[in-house]
Amino acid sequence: MTYHPKSDFIAVMMERGFLADCTDYQGLDDALLQGARPGYIGFDATAKSLHVGSLIQIMMLRWLQKTGHKPITLMGGGTTKVGDPSFRADERPLLTPAQIDNNIAGIKKVFSAYVDYNDSPTGALMINNAEWLDDLNYLDFLRDIGRHFSVNRMLAFESVKSRLDREQSLSFLEFNYMILQAYDFLELNRRYGCILQMGGSDQWGNIVNGIDLTRRVLDHEIFGLTSPLLTTSDGKKMGKSLSGAVWLNPDMLSPYEFWQFWRNTTDADVGRFLKLYTELPVDECDRLGALAGAEINESKIRLANEVTALLHGAEAASAAEATAREVFEKGGIGDDLPTLTLSADDLPVSVIQLIVKSGLAKSGKEAKRLIAENGAKIDDAPLTESGLMIDAAALSSPIKLSAGKKRHALVQLDG
Template sequence: MTYHPKSDFMSVMMERGFLADCTDYQAFDDALSSGIVPGYIGFDATAKSLHVGSLIQIMTLRWLQKTGHKPITLMGGGTTKVGDPSFRADERPLLTPEQIDDNIAGIKQVFAKYLDYGDGPTDALMLNNAEWLDDLNYLDFLRDIGRHFSVNRMLSFESVKSRLDREQSLSFLEFNYMILQAYDFLELNRRYGCLVQFGGSDQWGNIVNGIDLTRRVLDHEIYGMTTPLLTTSDGKKMGKTADGAIWLNADMRSPYEFWQFWRNTTDADVGRFLKLYSELPVEECERLGALAGSEINEAKIVLANEVTTLCHGAEAAAAAEATAREVFEKGGIGEDLPTLTVTPDDLPLSVVQAIVKAGLAKSGKEAKRLIAENGARIDDAPLTDAGLMLDAGALASPVKLSAGKKRHALVQLAG
C-alpha cells in the first residue's frame, strides 16, 4: 500500500516499521492532523512486570505523546480476572484480586519511564478497567451490549478458531473476554474521547469488535491500528530467551542482563530494532544496521545503550557497557555483574548449587550438563569438576562463574 501520511505520528509509524494494519488510514490520519488524539493500549496484569515483547506497544504510546497526542495506558484489573484466550493453547490460571493489584503496581513503574503522566492535554492517563467492569450488572450488560455480538462472527476470529480447530476447550469465561475488551473501547470513548486502540496484530479481531460496538451504541467514528508481531530473524518470539522472559523491571531482570540481551542481537535485526526501540534518526538506524564485520558489534552496543537508557536510565546503560567491556575485553570481574552473596552458614557450597542460585542454570541437572559439555568456567578457567565445593578459602575474594561466553555472575561471601 502506498499511502503518504500528513500527520507526524503516522509518518513515524510508517517510517520506523510500527505499522502492520489500520482500520482507516485516511480518516485516522485526518484526525491526527486536526487535533489531539487520545489513544490507548490495554495491558492485562498477569505478571509483576511487562517484558520486551510489550516494548513495541510502549514505544507506540511514547511516539503518540512525542508527536502531540494523548496516550492512555489501560490496566486490565477487570479483564485479568477473565484472561485473554488469544492464541493460547490453554486457559490462563486465574489470579486473586490481591495478586492483580500487586502486578498493576509493578507494571506502573515501567510506564513512568516512557510516558509523562499528568493533567495536561497531552499528558498520559493511567486507568484501570475494573472501574467500569467490576460493577456491571450482568442482565443489563447482556441486554445492552451482548445483543450487538454475533456468535457466528466471534467463532470466525482466528484466536478462537485456532483453539477450536485443535479441539481444545474454550471456556465461556474466556469467550466473554472479547466482549469485555470491546466494551473497554466503548467506555474509553464515552468517558475520555479515546479515538484509537493500538495492539499487536493478534488483537485485530478484538479491536474491530470495539469499533463496531462503539459505532452501534454511540454512533462515533473510532479507529484501530496494529503493530507487527515481532520475531527475531532466526524465528524466535521477541523477548523470550533460553533462560526466560526479558522483563522490563530491574528487580526481575538486572539492567546488565537487559543490556546484554540487546548487545546479543542477531546482525540482521540491528537496523530494524534501532528503528523500533530507539529514538535515533531513521537514517542513522539504517547506517548502523548496514555495518558489517566487527563494526556491527559497535552498532549493537549503540542499540543496547539506547534501549537500556530509555528503560533503566543513562547511568545503568553506561555501567552495563563498562562491565561488559571489562568482562569481554579484559577478562576481568565487572562490578555490575549479577551477584550471589552467600553467608558462612551456606558453606561449603557445591559449584552446581552456586551456578543454579546465581541464575546461570535452571536446575542442578542443567548445571551438571553445562559442566559436562565444557560450557562452564570458573574465574575464566574451564570448570570440569561437577563435585567441586566452594569453601571460605575459595571465596576469600569473589569468584566469577560463566555459562558460555556471554553469561556471567559473581559469587561472594557476605561481610
C-alpha cells in the same frame, strides 16, 4: 503498501516498522490531523512487571505522545480477573484483586519512563478498566451490549478458532474476554474521546469488535492499528532469554542484565531493533544495522545503551557498558554483574547448582552440557569438572562464573 501518510504519527509507525495493519488508514490519518487525539493500549496485570515483549507497544504510546497526541495506558484491573484467551493453549490462572492491584503498582513504574503523565492536552492518562467493569449489572450488560455480538462471528476469530481446532477447552469466562475488551474501547471513547486502540496483531479481532460495538451503540467513528508480532531473526519469540523473561522492572532484572540482553542481539536484528526500540534517526539505524564484522558489535553496544537509557536512565546505561567492557576486555569483575549471595548453610554446593542458581543455565542438564561443550568458565579458567564442589574456602573471595563469552555472574558468601 503504498499509502503516503499526512500525519506524523502514522509516518513514524510506517517508516520505523511498527505497522502491521490498520482498520482505516485514510480515516485515522485525517482524524490525527485535527489536534491532540487520545489513543490507548491495554495491559493486563498478570505479573508485577511487563517484559520486553510489551516494549514495542510502550514505544508506540511514546511516539503517539511525541507526535502531539494523548496516550492512554489502560490497566486491565477488571479484565485480568478473566484472562485473555488469545492464542493460548490453556486458561490463565486466576488472580485475587489484591494480587492484581499489587501488579498494577509494579507496572506503573515502567510507563512513567516512557510517557509523561500530566494535565496538558497531550498528557498521558493511566486508567483502570475496573472503573466500569467491576460494577456492571450482568442483565443490563447482556441486554445493552451482548445483543450486538454474534456468536458465529466470535467463533470465527482466529484466536478462538485455533483453540477449538486443537480441541482444547475454552471456558465461558474466557469467551467473554473479547466482549469486555470491546466494551473497554466503547467506554474510553464515551468517557475520554479515545479514537484509537493499538496492540499486537494477535489483538486484531478484539480491536475490530470494539470498533463495531462503538459504531453500533454510539455511532462514533474510531480506529484500530496493530504492530507485527515480533520474533528474532532466528525465529525466537521476542522477550525471552536463556534465563527466562526479560523483565522491565529493575527489581526483577538488573539494568546490567537488561543491557546485556540488547548487547547480545543477533547481527541481522540490529537495524530493525534500533528503529523500534530507540529514537535514533532512521538513516542512522540503517547505517548501524548494515555494519559488519567487529563494527556491528559497536552498533550492538549503541543499541544496548539507547534502550537501557530510555528505561533505566543514562547513568545505568553507562555503568552497564563500563562493567561489560571491564568483564569482556580486561577479564575483571564489574560492580554491576548479577550476583548470587550464599550463606554458610548453603555450602558445600555443586558448581552445577551454582550455574543454575545464578541464571546461566535453566537446569542441571543444561549446565552439564555447557561444561561438556567447554562453554563454562570459573574465574576465566575453563571449567571441565561437572562434579566440582564449592566450599567456604573457595568462596573466601567472590567467584566469577561464565557461560560463553557474553554471560557472567558473581557468586559470593554472605557477610
